[in-house]
Amino acid sequence: MQNEQAVRRPGTSALATHRHVFRLSDAEPYQYRQAFLHRALSYVRSRSVTLASVENYRDQLHQKRIQAYAGSLSPLSRSHDHKVVDTLTRDGICITSLAELGLDFDYKLKSALGSLCDDLQGQFVPEDKFVARATPAQILQVPGLMMWGLQSRMLQLVEHYLQLPAAYHGVRVRRDLCNLVENVSRCWHFDLEDDRVLKVIIYLHDVDESLGPFQYLDLDDTQRVRQRLNYRIGYLNSDLVDSVVPAPRWRSAVGKAGTVVLVDTARLVHRGKRPEAADRYTVFFDYTSRQPKRPYYCNNVLTSEAFIQFASTLSEDQLPYIFWRGVPPQLER
Numbered sequence: 051m052q053n054e055q056a057v058r059r060p061g062t063s064a065l066a067t068h069r070h071v072f073r074l075s076d077a078e079p080y081q082y083r084q085a086f087l088h089r090a091l092s093y094v095r096s097r098s099v100t101l102a103s104v105e106n107y108r109d110q111l112h113q114k115r116i117q118a119y120a121g122s123l124s125p126l127s128r129s130h131d132h133k134v135v136d137t138l139t140r141d142g143i144c145i146t147s148l149a150e151l152g153l154d155f156d157y158k159l160k161s162a163l164g165s166l167c168d169d170l171q172g173q174f175v176p177e178d179k180f181v182a183r184a185t186p187a188q189i190l191q192v193p194g195l196m197m198w199g200l201q202s203r204m205l206q207l208v209e210h211y212l213q214l215p216a217a218y219h220g221v222r223v224r225r226d227l228c229n230l231v232e233n234v235s236r237c238w239h240f241d242l243e244d245d246r247v248l249k250v251i252i253y254l255h256d257v258d259e260s261l262g263p264f265q266y267l268d269l270d271d272t273q274r275v276r277q278r279l280n281y282r283i284g285y286l287n288s289d290l291v292d293s294v295v296p297a298p299r300w301r302s303a304v305g306k307a308g309t310v311v312l313v314d315t316a317r318l319v320h321r322g323k324r325p326e327a328a329d330r331y332t333v334f335f336d337y338t339s340r341q342p343k344r345p346y347y348c349n350n351v352l353t354s355e356a357f358i359q360f361a362s363t364l365s366e367d368q369l370p371y372i373f374w375r376g377v378p379p380q381l382e383r
């Protein structure tokens with residue numbers, strides 16, 4: 051009190067006076083904490099402002115690129131192709147068949163794929179994993195397989211959907227084991243590589259509910275999960291998804307051998323259902339734009355050497371589809 055009296059100045063209130071009794075050394079930690087909090091808050095604020103403006107800027111650029119590319123798209127010639135692009139645009143998914151697309155695998159491709167599937171049966175898969183994947187060498191040995199995803203009608207469909215020049219990430223031939231493992235792509239998720247990620251999934255045998263169909267939530271239910279679970283990235287377990295979208299509303303892409311599921315895995319929450327009756331055999335062709343939002347998530351299916359080997363068979367027009375990060379110097383013509 052004496053101390054307080056000592057520092058009280060005429061005309062100041064008790065509260066103000068009280069403040070004066072703090073010694074500088076008492077105030078330091080408080081000031082330090084406040085300054086730290088202030089700095090932390092303004093950092094968070096500035097970061098989110100920056101991120102939001104970067105995001106806006108990116109969206110504007112993206113729209114400009116779409117507008118600039120619109121004139122370069124050659125018109126689709128088949129009515130079924132229009133239907134595919136319209137359905138994909140409206141629903142984020144279109145389920146059709148090789149025959150309906152008029153892009154059936156030829157005999158050589160079919161029989162080589164059959165042998166590859168036999169080889170995959172012999173491939174060792176660790177207990178905690180669920181996929182056996184064809185190696186780059188095995189993929190290149192299937193005549194016409196890598197090329198199937200680069201044929202002009204396929205690219206036309208892809209680019210009409212993406213509305214941008216496409217990057218082709220290649221082919222995956224996979225055997226999904228009938229086992230109990232339920233993690234990563236067997237849990238609900240979005241793919242993050244780009245604003246639009248187009249996967250063309252081909253079933254190599256009939257796939258029913260028990261054989262691990264591709265599963266997805268429609269756009270409205272996807273939106274529900276996004277909002278209610280504040281979901282952006284990562285994997286969601288099925289109980290959590292069930293609490294927002296009950297399992298009877300989950301959609302399964304079932305179909306005969308030769309079924310083609312064209313799906314935007316960045317727009318729809320999806321997963322591969324765990325096969326319960328037998329292994330599932332599929333071929334996946336993957337596409338994004340050439341300036342994907344998160345290029346670090348884009349995995350090359352082939353090794354660089356295998357890509358260069360494959361590229362030696364391509365025309366100049368086809369190179370940018372696979373070398374969207376830039377054509378290697380040894381291939382520049």
Ligand SMILES: O=C(O)CCC(=O)C(=O)O
Nearest residue numbers: 235241263264315321322
């Ligand atoms: O296995 C499946 O059906 C889906 C796999 C998956 O999530 C994907 O390719 O993005």
Ligand SMILES: [Fe+2]
Nearest residue numbers: 235240241315
């Ligand atoms: Fe996925």
